[in-house]
Amino acid sequence: MTERIIIAGSGGQGIMLLGKILSEAAMRENKFVTWLPAYGAEVRGGTSHCMVVISDKEIGSPNIEKADSLIIMNGPSLMRFKKRIKERGLLIINSSLASKYKNIKLNVLEQPFSDIAVGLGNIKVANMLALGLFLAKKKVVSLKSVSEVIQAIAPDDKKALVEINKKALEEGSGLK
Amino acid sequence: MKKILMTGNEAIAEGAIQAGCGFYSGYPITPQNELIGYFAKHMPEKGRIFIQAESELAAINMVFGASAAGARAMTSSSSPGISLKQEGISYIAAAELPAVIVNVMRAGPGLGNIWPAQSDYFQATRSGGHGDYHCIVLAPASVQESYDIMFLAFDLADKYRNPVMILSDGILGQMMEPLVVSGELLVASRKNKRPINQLTTHQLTKPWALTGCKGRKPNIAKSFYLKEGDLEKFNLRLQGKYKNIQDKETRYEGLFLEDAKIIVVAYGTMARIAKSVVNKLREQGKKIGLIRPVTLWPFPKKIFQRLAVSDKLLVFLVIEMSYGQMLEDVQLAVNGKAPVEFLGRSGGGVPTEEEIIKKLQAISFKL
Numbered sequence: 359m360t361e362r363i364i365i366a367g368s369g370g371q372g373i374m375l376l377g378k379i380l381s382e383a384a385m386r387e388n389k390f391v392t393w394l395p396a397y398g399a400e401v402r403g404g405t406s407h408c409m410v411v412i413s414d415k416e417i418g419s420p421n422i423e424k425a426d427s428l429i430i431m432n433g434p435s436l437m438r439f440k441k442r443i444k445e446r447g448l449l450i451i452n453s454s455l456a457s458k459y460k461n462i463k464l465n466v467l468e469q470p471f472s473d474i475a476v477g478l479g480n481i482k483v484a485n486m487l488a489l490g491l492f493l494a495k496k497k498v499v500s501l502k503s504v505s506e507v508i509q510a511i512a513p514d515d516k517k518a519l520v521e522i523n524k525k526a527l528e529e530g531s532g533l534k
Numbered sequence: 535m536k537k538i539l540m541t542g543n544e545a546i547a548e549g550a551i552q553a554g555c556g557f558y559s560g561y562p563i564t565p566q567n568e569l570i571g572y573f574a575k576h577m578p579e580k581g582r583i584f585i586q587a588e589s590e591l592a593a594i595n596m597v598f599g600a601s602a603a604g605a606r607a608m609t610s611s612s613s614p615g616i617s618l619k620q621e622g623i624s625y626i627a628a629a630e631l632p633a634v635i636v637n638v639m640r641a642g643p644g645l646g647n648i649w650p651a652q653s654d655y656f657q658a659t660r661s662g663g664h665g666d667y668h669c670i671v672l673a674p675a676s677v678q679e680s681y682d683i684m685f686l687a688f689d690l691a692d693k694y695r696n697p698v699m700i701l702s703d704g705i706l707g708q709m710m711e712p713l714v715v716s717g718e719l720l721v722a723s724r725k726n727k728r729p730i731n732q733l734t735t736h737q738l739t740k741p742w743a744l745t746g747c748k749g750r751k752p753n754i755a756k757s758f759y760l761k762e763g764d765l766e767k768f769n770l771r772l773q774g775k776y777k778n779i780q781d782k783e784t785r786y787e788g789l790f791l792e793d794a795k796i797i798v799v800a801y802g803t804m805a806r807i808a809k810s811v812v813n814k815l816r817e818q819g820k821k822i823g824l825i826r827p828v829t830l831w832p833f834p835k836k837i838f839q840r841l842a843v844s845d846k847l848l849v850f851l852v853i854e855m856s857y858g859q860m861l862e863d864v865q866l867a868v869n870g871k872a873p874v875e876f877l878g879r880s881g882g883g884v885p886t887e888e889e890i891i892k893k894l895q896a897i898s899f900k901l
Contacts, residue, residue: 378539378710381539381710382539385537385539385712390712391539391711391712392709392710392711393539393709393710393711394705394708394709394710395708397564397565397648397704397708398648398649399648415813416809416810416813417711417806417810418806418807418808418809418810418811418887419803419806419807419810419884419886419887420705420709420711421705421884421886423886423888
C-alpha cells in the first residue's frame with residue numbers, strides 16, 4: 359500500500375498543518391511517511407501546498423507527479439493541481455471556495471468545508487473536516503491516531519482548540 | 535530512543551548538536567534556513583555558540599577561528615553561498631583544521647533558483663577553492679541519515695584535521711520523515727540547562743589547538759609557506775593524508791550487485807528515487823542493482839572496478855539532478871571496461887520514476 363496525497367489551498371487555511379497531522383499519525387502507526395512542503399516564494403493570497411506519501415514500504419520520491427488523492431481547499435488550487443491526479447483518483451474539494459467541478463474519470467467529492475466550519479464555530483477547522491472526509495474514504499491511518507496527534511501537538515495555550523478540531527474531524531468523516 | 539517527525543535540515547542541526555558541535559556561524563539562504571533556525575534556537579540553550587554572521591565569508595572564517603581554538607565548528611549554506619565560502623575552505627584545508635560545511639544544494643548556475651539540484655558535485659569533490667586540497671564529501675539520502683552522518687562528519691574532520699562537506703539538497707532538507715534519535719533529544723531536555731562548554735571539551739583532545747601557550751611552545755595555524763621548498767614538502771604531506779583517506783574511508787550502499795546486469799548509480803535524493811525503481815523491477819524479476827556512493831570524495835572506485843570486469847554486468851546507468859558530474863567519476867573508475875549511460879535533469883527538475891524506467895527500457899532494448 360502506498361498512498362500519495364497532495365493537499366492545496368491558500369495560506370492560512372492550515373494546509374501544512376493538515377499534512378503534518380496526517381504524517382505524524384502515520385508515523386505513530388509505524389508506517390513509512392514523507393512530508394514535502396512548497397517552499398517557494400509563495401505570495402499572500404496565493405496557493406500553498408504540501409505532499410504526503412504514506413506507505414508500508416520504504417519511500418523513494420517524496421515529490422508527487424500524479425497523486426492518488428487531492429485535497430483542494432480553494433479555487434486557485436483546483437486550477438493549479440487538477441491535472442496532478444491519477445485516473446479514478448479521489449478529489450476532495452472545498453466547495454465553499456471553489457466552483458463546481460466535473461470529471462467523470464475521477465471520484466470527486468465536494469463539500470462546503472468552510473461553511474460547515476463556520477457552523478461549528480471556527481472557520482479554521484475546515485482543514486480537519488476535509489481530513490475527516492479523506493480518512494473516511496481512504497483509511498490510510500485511523501481517526502483515533504489523528505485525534506491523538508491533535509491532542510499531542512496542541513501547545514498549552516491552545517488546548518481550548520483541541521475539542522473543536524476533534525469535532526470537525528469526526529464530523530468530516532461522516533460526510534458523504 | 536525517540537521517534538520524531540523532522541525535516542532533513544533540522545535533523546542535520548540536531549545531529550551536529552548531539553555530535554558535540556560547539557560553534558556554528560552561518561548566513562541565511564533558502565532552502566536551508568530551518569538548519570540555521572534550529573541552531574539559533576538550540577545552541578544557546580546548550581551553552582554553545584551560535585552566530586548569525588554578516589556574510590558567508592565572515593561565517594566560514596569564524597569557523598576557521600573556532601576550529602583553530604579547538605571547537606567542533608560548523609557552517610552551512612546553499613549553493614551560491616557555498617561558492618562564497620570557497621576561499622575560506624581552502625584556507626581551512628591548508629591550515630589542516632577540522633570543520634564541517636553543509637551544502638543544501640539548489641539549482642544553478644548563478645543565483646539560479648531555490649529548487650533542489652545536485653549540480654555542485656564538481657565543486658565539492660574537486661574542492662571548489664584554489665590549491666591541491668580535498669574535502670571529504672558525504673551524501674545522506676534520508677532524514678535519518680542526515681542526522682546519523684553528522685557524527686561521522688565531525689569524527690572524520692577531527693581524525694584527519696580536514697574539512698568535511700555534507701551534500702544535501704532542497705528536497706532532502708525540506709522534507710519531513712520519521713527520525714529515530716539515539717541519545718536524549720536535546721530539544722526535549724530543556725529542563726537540563728547546565729551549559730556544556732563544548733569549546734573546552736574538545737580542546738582537551740586537540741594538542742595542536744590554539745588555547746593560549748602558557749607553559750608550552752606556541753601552536754600555529756597557518757596556510758602560508760614562503761620559504762623555498764616548504765610548500766612542496768607540506769603539499770606532499772597533504773597528498774599522503776588524502777591517499778590514506780582514500781584507502782580507509784570510502785563508503786557506499788550496494789543493492790543486488792552480485793547478479794545485476796544493469797547497475798543504477800545515484801546519490802542523495804536521486805538515490806531514493808532510483809532505489810524504489812530498482813526494488814520495483816527486482817520484484818518483476820529484472821536483474822538490476824544499485825550503487826549509492828555515501829562518500830563522494832573519496833569516491834568508492836573499487837566496487838566499480840570489480841563489477842566492470844564481471845561477466846554478468848552489461849551497463850551502468852548514472853542518474854543525477856545535474857547534467858553529468860558524478861558521471862565522470864564513474865567513467866574514471868570503470869575506465870572504459872563497461873558502458874556507462876546517463877540520465878540527468880537540473881534547474882529544479884528531478885528525474886521521476888517513470889523517466890528512469892523509460893531510460894532503462896531504452897537501454898535494455900539496445901542491449
